[in-house]
Amino acid sequence: MSLAIPVLVSALIMTQPVDLTPFFSQSDEFKSAYTHFKEKRMDQAADEFRILLATEKAGPRRRALVALYSRSLGKGSAREEALAELAASSHLGVLAHYELGQIAKRRGNLKSALSHFRLVPKNGIYGVLSRLSMAEILHSQKRHKESLVVLKKSFELNPTRYQWGRLSLVKGSALKALGRKAEAITVLRQLWFDRRKSKLANQAVKMLRKFKSSITAGEQVAAEFFQLRKKGKRRLRKHLRWATRRSRRVGRGAIDLAKGVYYGIASKNKRIAIFRFKRASRARNRQLRGYAFYLWAEILERQNKHQQAVGLYLKVARSIKGHPLAAPALARAATLTNADTAQRAGIYAELDARFPVRRNRLYHEWISAFSAFKDGRLAAACSGFDRIHKQGGQSKHLRRNFWSERGLYWLGRCLWKVNKKERAIDAWRRIVSTYPLSYYSHQAYNRLRDHVPEQAKKLRTKARGESHSVKSIVDLSELKIERTPALLLAVELTRAGLFGLAKQELEARARTQRLSSGARTLLSSLDLRQNHRARLDDLGRWRGSLPGRFSPAETRLWKLAFPLPYWDSVQLFSRKFKISPWFVMALIRHESSYRMDAVSRAGATGLMQLMPSTAVHVAKHLLDIKSPSRRSLKRPELNIKLGTRLLQELMSLFTNNEALTLAAYNAGSGSCRRWLKAHWARKQHDTDVFIEEIPFLETHAYVKAVLGSYGAYRFLYGSPDEDAFLSIPLESRLPDGLGSYFKR
Structure with a gap:
């Protein structure tokens, strides 16, 4: 009894709110x-x-x-x-x-x-x-x-x-x-x-x-152009001129490689690019040859010549010692060996043995597990997804948390296929109860709602409460945060006025463990004190536990992260064009961060980031109004009107599938139709598989981010009486055919 009293007292102290007043x-x-x-x-x-x-x-x-x-x-x-x-x-x-x-x-x-x-x-x-x-x-x-x-x-x-x-x-x-x-x-x-x-x-x-293994001028040019290969045509041309003026110093091989990148990426002339990479691959410098082989293999991969590409990737990894592209080359080779399962397993074993500590380890694990899932090797897929979930941990850190969620969701999908339905439901339940209103959390909730609706309903309770100002989070005396052991140093630093160190302490802990709700609230408050208003955009993708019933501090944070600017215009045009206003708000959030004067490098303008040519087409052919200028596209009302009408057009074409609509909005309807037809050809009809296989990395991340925000808006502001607002209304199967363009 005497031993239990101190434990009980310490437990009571820990549950008391912390005084954060400096x-x-x-x-x-x-x-x-x-x-x-x-x-x-x-x-x-x-x-x-x-x-x-x-x-x-x-x-x-x-x-x-x-x-x-x-x-x-x-x-x-x-x-x-x-x-x-x-x-x-x-x-x-x-x-x-x-x-x-x-x-x-x-x-x-x-x-x-x-x-x-x-x-x-x-x-x-x-x-x-x-x-x-x-x-x-x-x-x-x-x-x-x-x-x-x-x-x-x-x-x-x-x-x-x-x-x-x-x-x-x-x-x-x-x-x-x-x-x-x-x-x-x-x-x-x-x-x-x-x-x-x-x-x-x-x-x-x-x-x-x-070590007598110095970096030559040719290698420097090769590395520069390797990293520039995904940049614009102007930058490539500018750097090519710079390299050509130094041709004596950098060597013919490096110039050939630079021209290969320029012709292959900027001019899209793959034949000339391959010719240049072949010449560069005969250079004296072994490291330079490695870059040439890798870039040559990338072009062959795009031409679906996978066997030749695998051979070149393995040359980079095995023939050239100490090459910085050895790990990604092995990973790409393993991904492309679809037919030979034993060869793929051997390449992954070599990858783990040679590069046990690597920054993109989880990505390589994911490629292997997802390929096994598509090939029907479900035992290997389940073990791979389980490893990804465990290695990803349950931390606040965005990337690690993303991998943990991703692994757990697909582990559930894999277990359901092998008829271990109780374990699959348990995996999806863990995502919904542990992770925030993210893309995978919504997908898991939809799966539970389809199979065990009563259990799903208990996992999410509608958020209630009004929106709050930034001041209500910045004012430390107003925050009611529960005392936890991981929070004590950050609290003492905050009370001492060492706000920068308190923020560093919480961020350091967040890299290796999952932050509590109170710690997350304090970190957001400290960010806002330093005028990091943009950090609020991250809250919706947060990395930590989300309680079923929102505390006042949680509600304040989430509604600050998901505000409702320009609400009158959004509501007016979404009702007129029959688009969900929450879908429009989520798209604005990720396209422009609510900035009406936002202009991208490509020239996309305004809240919904419309290209001037697209805006002119929508205005002239769909709305029959005067063509907008670049300046007028910065007006919120006009931009929302044009963007919402474009969304209606895409929704009509892709039969009201939000994932396909977002992919088309970001990458173009032509690209989206091409990807969709490739899935139909393989008799693949799952929406979540389609999203995972979007080849453009930007579009892939964009679709997931907007869908996550769409669900968060519905959850926070939708009617509390309707259970449908607890997640996103995304069909689990792709449409069997394309719709028609909407007619006025």
Whole structure:
């Protein structure tokens, strides 16, 4: 009984709301010192903090003062004393341990530095950076194997792109010291390719020179044009002129490759492009030959010459050591070996063995599992989708959460096909109850509604509450957030006024774990305090648990993320042209982020991002009104009128299928019809499979994003009495034929 009482007390403390009111708002003296600190007048701030600390007793306010005081001081013993006091505190001590570790490292006291870095939690602020410092210290002490172990664990913490580069640089040095020259060259070349024109890339180039494997001018041109191959014609022409003027230095092979990219992409003359790539593939430089083989294989792949393309991809991966395109080449080769299952399994085994840590690992897993699903190898598909779900985790991080949802949804589809219906229903139930109002959450809800309608209805309860202003989220005193262990450091940093560090702490935790509702609300508040209004657009795609019944803070966040600007015009024209107003609002959200003066690189203008030629066609032939100018397309009412009428035309052609309509709106009706006919030819009629197989990456992501927002708008603002508003009204099967264009 005596042991249960402390546990019960701590549980009650955790369920109480957190006080987020900053200390500087409760005292004039504290506010004055904090103002100096915020305006970078550090000497005056340090003097005032010192006076306040002289009379302040132990407690959270003193810890906040010590944290601010230590950050206002320069180098010296006073700062170290403040950090030592801060290190003794329970939560803010994380900051002190990292700072003290860096001080000890600079002084050469490496044993003390390591002990401080080990006390920094791996999944919070400074988690990756402290492990990076540990690896650097171990490497300097010639403990290279221990350094590689620390680095391997650091890569698993989902580091940022910059942190990934620094980790790769240390890994290359450690591999070099262990005599593993080939592996070191591979890591460093990959770093140079991923982070070109950065300081990290320059350091990688210097290290490669010591291996006598330097980056030539021809390789630089090849990498530049490889990454430019998806850009516009003007940029390619400009860079081709630049390369041609330096032809002596870069070599004939690089010029041939550059011209091949230009003719293949800009001029769409595949015959000349292949001729140029063939010439480039005979260059002396092996790395340059790798780029030529890969680009040549891409063209053959588009011409459906898969067997030849696989041979070229495998040449890149197996014949040219340390090539930065080796991993994607193996992945593409495995994808194209549809007929030979054993060959595909062997290529994936080689990919996992050679590249166990790679940024696009989940994508390669997905290609393999989805191909197995389409081929009817359901056991392999189920295990692949399960691995994707587990590796993706349940984090706030957008990409990781996307993969976790994607894997779980298709695991359910796979289990349903092998007649394990209870497990499939359980997988879809987990998506709906765990993940937010995303595309896969809506698809899973629709599946449940078709098979177990009563269970589906219990999983979602209509959101109630009015829209709120940005001020209601920014005002920290109004937020009612439950206390959780992962939130405590962020709360202390917020109360101390260190809003930037609080935001970094929450974002760091979000890379490795799923944020609670309260943590998500606090992160949004901190973003808005820094005028990151655009971050609200991410809330609808959020990455975290969504309760069945919305709390006031949740409702505020979601309705801020999904506002109703230009509502009168949207309602008027959607009613006139018989289009759902929520469908129009979702499209505006992703096309222009509600900005009426938005203009894309291609020239698409206004709220619904209409191309001037398309707008003229709609106005002249469908509405019989005066042709609009570029300037008039920025008027919300006209833009919505033309865009909604275009949607009606596409909905009529694609028999009211929202997914096909969105694909046609983004990529053109011709492309969408071509994809649809290819699915009919293969006797494939599932809408979700069609969406996954959209070949244009931009269109693929666009369709999912708009459908997710469409469902969120219906859920938030639709009638609470109608159960149909709990998801998107998307047909599970593709239409058997095309409709006709709408006639006036």
